[in-house]
Amino acid sequence: MRTLLTPWRGVAAGFLLNGILLGTWASRVPAIMAHFHVDKANFGVLLLLLGLGALISFPVAGRLSDSLGAVRVARTIAIPFLVSIAALGFAPTIPLLAIALFFFGMCHGSIDVAMNSWASEVEKHMKRSVMSSFHAMWSLGAVLGAAGGYVATVLQTPVYVHFIVTAVMTGGMLGPFLLLDWQSTIRAVSGSVGLSLPTSGLFLVGLIALASGLGEGTALDWSALYLRDIIGTEESDAALGYTGFSVAMVVMRLKADSLVTRWGSATVTRISGFSAVIGIFLIVVGETLPLVVAGFVLMGVGYAAVLPLAFSRAAADLVVPAGKGIASVATFAYGAMTLGPFAIGLLAEATTMRVCFFIVGLFAALVAVLAPVLKQ
Template identity: 35%
Template sequence: MPPIRRSRIAISLIFFCYGLCFASWASRIPTIQHVLNLSEAELGGILFALPVGSLVSLPLSGFLVARFGSRRVVMAAALTYGLSLICIGLSYNVVLLIAALFIFGLIGNMLNISVNTQAVGVESAYNRNIMAKFHGMWSLAGFAGAGTGALMIALSIPPAIHYIIIAAAIVGVLLYSFRYLLHADVNTDTDKPLFSLPDRSLMVLGVIAFFSMMCEGAMFDWSGVYFKKIIAVEENWIGIGYTAFMISMAGTRFVADTLVHRHGLKKVLVVSGSLTAFGLLVVVFLPYFISAIIGFFIVGIGVSSVVPLVFSVAGKSRTQSPGVALASVSTLGFFGFLIGPPIIGLIAGASDLRISFVFLAVIGATVAILSARGVR
């Protein structure tokens, strides 16, 4: 097997482990909320620890990748990410949970930047768009994490035990993958900082990714709560909406590159934003079991293509090296992913969870409008 093929498989597996860790956390949010007796507003406030940790990690991640290379940062961050997941499960009060989520956000964004830098190198070697397929592995892991979480809930297994099992399972996968990572990052330039603000065209795509990932992040953290509080399903079914969302998102990401080749980047992004808004409105105005599942499925299709396409464009930037452009746009989009859930919690606390989902629908429509006006 060619070395670059081994690298592609290894990085795909790391994307899977990354997504599995995050999905495992998200799948047990309703359980953690119940155990700590948190209201929607309190949960939303606590969730802000994630984006704060991510924000703090930005200069640190940039320094570490520039100093040691993305390979070493991926190895350290991937292993530590699993340990921070266990810390979340062991948090028995609000203070410990906030601290654990801060660390989870800090290490998660470090892993996000470094593993995407590795993916840019593999895509450059293949000389064709494959970024969406890497992100498809992340989404596929989200589906697996949601299913595992639903099983753990059904078996009444506490989050701490659940997270220890997940962390232990991925260690072997990571140890296998690490040996095949790229040793050198592509197009590095020692005369420029690793992370900088994107140019105007990349900024537009970054803002689109920011809004789309706000919706995506809210689906991860609030879909279970929505089915529990609004749809009023039995405990064993609270993860069904999240599962439908992950199935459609993962499946669509594996064909996103083909869709762009046939229909163009602009059209795909406009349709993506429109589907996101439509799916959320279905969930809000038809709050019933089947219609809500369909709505979450449509939202998954809507948000699926945006981020991989933005990252692929960043990797081909003519004004910045691929690593620099990717890191800056990735940071902007991922911050939207992390800040969306706490905003939804605050809106729900001040009004109603359905109102907060209407807000998300507006955000989805904004993606379509920005894509129609700002993307060539």
């Protein structure tokens, strides 16, 4: 086992774990909504709590990653994160589900900041661009989580059984890789811990991350409902949208590092923005399952490299420490990823889901426009 514990695999395991748990949650959203009899607007409020949990965790996780070491924080958070997905399945009432979602969001946000900080250390150690490959593992995890949800739905497995089996299997298989012998960079930090927002030098980077996070969050939380309610698919087929999105992200993220080396961050980001816009256009105008799934695939291709490049740029900033920089960009990225779906839920009740996706497409165009700020 020790020969398998390389720095890349250690970080990849953390990203994989995070993706599996988020994909598992997303795959059972329709079942959870049906169980609690909540509409889109009220479910958006529950998603708001998930987002608030993540937002609160970002500055704390960034501070701890800088002062205690990113790897130590990641290991510590992994266990309660696994517990949190099981808690979501066992929540018997809406208030308890809300508490579980808030806790789930805190764990997700904390481990995400820590893992990206650790990933930036390994990237420097390896002396080449590898950040996208780590995020590919997150996307692969999301695919596995969504696929598991598809199987669980077809087999009519209760949500609580599905979630606890996922927690046990994921922890058992990936936990040992987090025990890698690695010494994270530790920095002296000062000042109080507050909401971490990008400074002037990272503000436009944060806007790109926000646009990308909004697209990813919309696909995560609303793709299944879009396919079921707008396209009229069966519940089992409704998971195909996010599955296609996630598969595309895996493939693109595995290729992105070589593309960045060849073309540069700005060019890759600009092309990515255009791909996301085209994909969302197909989703908005599409009337058939294959066409809309194709739109989600192009959407996944478009967003795949954007967040890794934004985090890599934040970690490489010459003024802001890596943990703080990543936490500030993550506030915009994951704030949009988790709070955006809340706004989408409210807007969907007032308009239509097609209008919501069109607005997401406008933000995708912003990625292409601001692409030059991601030059290393």
